[in-house]
């Protein structure tokens with residue numbers, strides 16, 4: 001009597017075990033190395049979410065498993081790569097098959113109608129938005145924006161002038177206000193006065209900081225969505241989220257990303273109120289407004305608000321983080337700082353603060369910034385791609401739906417690509433040599449690379465030039481002031497302590 005149920009249970013257990021074994025032997029069957037699985041539900045994500053740095057863990061695994069290895073997000077295969085040929089195929093040559101990033105939970109909830117250039121995963125949707133935004137970041141446009149950035153830096157320097165010489169300060173906080181001011185002025189022509197807001201009252205800035213501190217992907221629903229995001233079940237997570245919001249419907253309970261998107265309309269309206277209606281303004285948002293009002297209706301208003309949101313968040317946190325890292329390195333390498341100061345004295349004066357001087361004449365500054373960004377890449381997790389069609393990549397059969405994540409640390413610290421000087425050493429001159437163009441991945445790779453790179457570099461360089469011109473930056477030597485780095489969505493320092501000493505005229 002008992003035999004039949006026991007047999008049935010046995011068969012069911014056997015079948016489930018077989019399915020799990022078959023799924024997780026995916027890479028083994030393809031002779032691709034893969035770290036051991038720690039969770040049959042989350043795959044390697046449970047480990048990646050428990051370590052302090054996702055990107056550092058990828059690098060550790062690369063040391064163990066080589067330049068192409070497999071991991072699982074749930075049961076979905078994710079290739080972690082630092083092999084240059086593989087990277088070139090996926091990010092450049094076969095871009096037509098790898099144009100999309102992984103769909104984030106927030107993008108699933110917002111849907112295609114509220115997509116932006118970062119989240120758009122349909123080729124025509126992404127292309128259209130990127131084409132509208134591209135001219136915003138042209139060299140000519142940057143030239144015209146430089147004076148606006150310069151004015152924001154004046155306010156930044158005025159703030160620093162109020163600090164007594166030699167006082168230890170967390171300059172990262174001050175940079176955040178500067179980059180918020182810059183992006184609001186350049187993108188929206190809005191003067192937020194955030195640099196003089198000592199009481200931290202700017203709600204937009206608070207919300208962006210909240211967004212970067214609490215990864216929405218790591219909420220319970222976000223985690224479930226991540227492991228089923230390539231299946232039809234993913235929609236259920238988005239429905240459950242909407243249901244949850246329906247029962248707690250105050251806007252204040254919205255996660256920071258949704259709060260920001262909802263409020264972008266108000267934010268942009270502020271621009272319309274502050275500006276003379278008839279005057280055409282040359283800021284980033286104008287091109288998008290033109291696209292909304294164009295006869296062809298190239299952009300919908302929800303896309304406009306969503307893109308405004310992405311420019312605001314991308315323009316603020318990443319650039320202040322880069323400035324923070326630059327300052328830290330300047331303070332600990334006095335010889336390099338002296339060399340930069342000499343170059344600035346030779347080529348730069350407040351009358352000639354032109355775009356060309358900043359971007360082409362200050363060669364050593366260029367090497368310095370690149371070296372900082374080589375050692376401290378900021379947004380590694382953004383550089384992922386989704387395979388949209390079965391294909392062969394350097395002999396590997398990649399199935400539709402698989403993910404590719406480039407292991408930036410392993411590329412940036414590859415001795416063959418960056419030698420002969422030791423890659424752990426801070427050595428700006430290494431950038432004077434021609435390198436593999438894909439060896440520097442801080443801004444991503446291929447057609448979907450960072451849209452704001454030119455703008456970010458202009459802002460970082462101009463700010464450093466003006467800072468070094470006025471101050472000598474000194475380290476805050478005590479152990480309690482050391483720079484601690486954390487990774488949530490981006491890799492950033494908690495604080496950057498430094499001492500400033502005014503240079504004699």
Ligand code: HEM
Nearest residue numbers: 118314315318322382383443444445448449450451452456
């Ligand atoms: C140091 C500063 C910055 C860093 C390190 C950085 C890094 C990145 C990275 C790694 C990506 C993904 C690229 C890829 O997948 O290949 C990206 C995309 C993007 N970034 Fe930046 N970024 C910075 C500044 C900015 C600024 C200032 C803006 C705009 C104001 C911006 C706007 C964007 C946009 C819109 C995308 C999406 C592009 C697309 O999917 O077509 N970024 N960025």
